[in-house]
Amino acid sequence: MIVTKNYHSESSAILKKLLIELPTLTGGTLFKLGSIGIDVEGKDGLGGLIEEWFGTWAKNNGFAIYNPKVEEGTSQAFPDYFIGSAKDGYLEIKTFDADASPNFDIANFESYCESLSNNPYRLFSDYLIFSYKMRGTVLSVHQIWLKKIWEITCASAAYPLKTQNKRGVIYNIRPASFHGASSRFPIFNSPIKFVDALYKTQDTYNHNVVDKALFEKTLYAKNIDLNNL
Amino acid sequence: MIVTKNYHSESSAILKKLLIELPTLTGGTLFKLGSIGIDVEGKDGLGGLIEEWFGTWAKNNGFAIYNPKVEEGTSQAFPDYFIGSAKDGYLEIKTFDADASPNFDIANFESYCESLSNNPYRLFSDYLIFSYKMRGTVLSVHQIWLKKIWEITCASAAYPLKTQNKRGVIYNIRPASFHGASSRFPIFNSPIKFVDALYKTQDTYNHNVVDKALFEKTLYAKNIDLNNL
Numbered sequence: 064m065i066v067t068k069n070y071h072s073e074s075s076a077i078l079k080k081l082l083i084e085l086p087t088l089t090g091g092t093l094f095k096l097g098s099i100g101i102d103v104e105g106k107d108g109l110g111g112l113i114e115e116w117f118g119t120w121a122k123n124n125g126f127a128i129y130n131p132k133v134e135e136g137t138s139q140a141f142p143d144y145f146i147g148s149a150k151d152g153y154l155e156i157k158t159f160d161a162d163a164s165p166n167f168d169i170a171n172f173e174s175y176c177e178s179l180s181n182n183p184y185r186l187f188s189d190y191l192i193f194s195y196k197m198r199g200t201v202l203s204v205h206q207i208w209l210k211k212i213w214e215i216t217c218a219s220a221a222y223p224l225k226t227q228n229k230r231g232v233i234y235n236i237r238p239a240s241f242h243g244a245s246s247r248f249p250i251f252n253s254p255i256k257f258v259d260a261l262y263k264t265q266d267t268y269n270h271n272v273v274d275k276a277l278f279e280k281t282l283y284a285k286n287i288d289l290n291n292l
Numbered sequence: 293m294i295v296t297k298n299y300h301s302e303s304s305a306i307l308k309k310l311l312i313e314l315p316t317l318t319g320g321t322l323f324k325l326g327s328i329g330i331d332v333e334g335k336d337g338l339g340g341l342i343e344e345w346f347g348t349w350a351k352n353n354g355f356a357i358y359n360p361k362v363e364e365g366t367s368q369a370f371p372d373y374f375i376g377s378a379k380d381g382y383l384e385i386k387t388f389d390a391d392a393s394p395n396f397d398i399a400n401f402e403s404y405c406e407s408l409s410n411n412p413y414r415l416f417s418d419y420l421i422f423s424y425k426m427r428g429t430v431l432s433v434h435q436i437w438l439k440k441i442w443e444i445t446c447a448s449a450a451y452p453l454k455t456q457n458k459r460g461v462i463y464n465i466r467p468a469s470f471h472g473a474s475s476r477f478p479i480f481n482s483p484i485k486f487v488d489a490l491y492k493t494q495d496t497y498n499h500n501v502v503d504k505a506l507f508e509k510t511l512y513a514k515n516i517d518l519n520n521l
Contacts, residue, residue: 084326087326087327088325088326089325089326090323090324090325090326090329091323091324092321092322092323092324092341093321093322093323093324094319094320094321094322094341094344094345095319095320095321095322096317096318096319096342096345096349096431096433097313097316097317097318097319097349098316099345099348099349099352100319101344101345101348103341103344104344105340105341105343105344107337107339107340107341108336108337108338108339108340108341109337110336110337111334111336111337112321112323112332112334112336112337113325114334115323115330115332115333115334116323116325116328116330119328119330120325120326120328123328171458173458173459173461174458174459177459202325204325229400229402229403230402230403230406231498232402232461232462233461234463269460
């Protein structure tokens with residue numbers, strides 16, 4: 064897997080093509096059951112639909128992407144896609160309503176802490192992010208970005224890493240308003256700053272230092288130096 | 293709001309009509325964006341689609357249901373629908389893949405504990421549950437049930453109430469295999485047994501006795517006697 068602060072070349076090519084098509088990316092969802100078909104207004108399932116559409120779009124356009132859920136039948140949560148002909152990159156698809164702030168789940172907080180400690184390459188995943196607008200039943204893609212996790216995350220008042228919290232429980236890692244005006248909490252913009260905030264949050268939250276220690280050990284074993292990317 | 297172990301008459305009428313139509317409830321999802329339309333295979337958004345479809349179906353069939361999100365523009369999570377011409381019932385829509393065990397979120401665990409302590413009528417909500425099958429891109433409704441929460445919940449090895457737990461964190465209240473073979477943990481089948489298990493779980497988990505005390509106080513103030521339904 065690639066170890067670099069740069070986007071994978073396949074992701075960059077995908078973004079370039081998508082941005083050319085952006086003005087045409089309008090559509091919607093038709094759902095039919097029995098005698099009743101509806102033009103869908105709800106946004107609940109849009110993330111999954113755009114992700115599935117993207118898979119078809121990318122194949123039709125000849126990009127080297129590989130969906131482990133479809134092609135191996137596994138139900139793994141990560142990654143959405145392997146990319147590149149060598150399958151040496153991870154690509155995650157995220158979506159949000161352009162009329163609101165980005166509120167997608169970057170990942171389950173605890174799962175991510177553990178997963179990164181076993182597989183530090185996950186840190187270098189590319190995130191392809193679609194914002195959309197719904198006007199009645201008409202969907203249009205508003206903007207598309209390619210980002211690294213440290214480019215869409217920041218601190219919060221509660222923890223060194225912005226997370227979704229309910230009644231004292233941390234659920235998911237949540238994005239900064241990476242596309243908008245500058246906030247009180249700046250974007251990390253550095254892999255080390257993100258990782259520090261991640262494990263500091265876990266330590267503050269449940270005094271778990273095992274994942275952090277394992278992460279550092281795994282980094283060392285794989286010869287990855289975050290200071291030298 | 294109604295206080296009874298029985299289903300609301302409107303829910304019962306809805307179920308009856310749906311069961312007549314059951315053999316015809318086949319369809320699917322078409323998602324289009326730009327020049328690419330896909331017949332959707334993924335199941336991620338199906339819950340939301342079936343819920344939206346149900347709203348149209350019920351209106352078309354003259355049932356008295358009222359969606360607070362659509363008609364008041366609120367974003368409240370509960371209930372999915374008020375039912376009856378007096379809007380004196382709550383109706384929740386749940387779905388699951390008939391090829392697996394029921395795995396829908398009945399509710400966020402902590403939110404439900406708190407919500408019930410403020411509004412004990414929520415205990416008497418009706419749950420309209422659809423199981424479905426996906427064969428490629430073809431969706432069919434497999435079975436439909438009308439249930440109360442104490443008819444779809446049970447204990448688990450971890451807690452007095454079966455919940456979704458990840459790394460020691462309780463996320464959601466999860467259903468028993470209410471439709472299948474008998475399990476090691478029987479269905480509660482009683483509102484009191486469910487409530488006891490709910491607050492015992494909260495007490496075991498985070499020593500929160502405030503919600504339970506408030507629940508009992510609110511029940512008393514509203515003259516609701518769970519022993520006498």
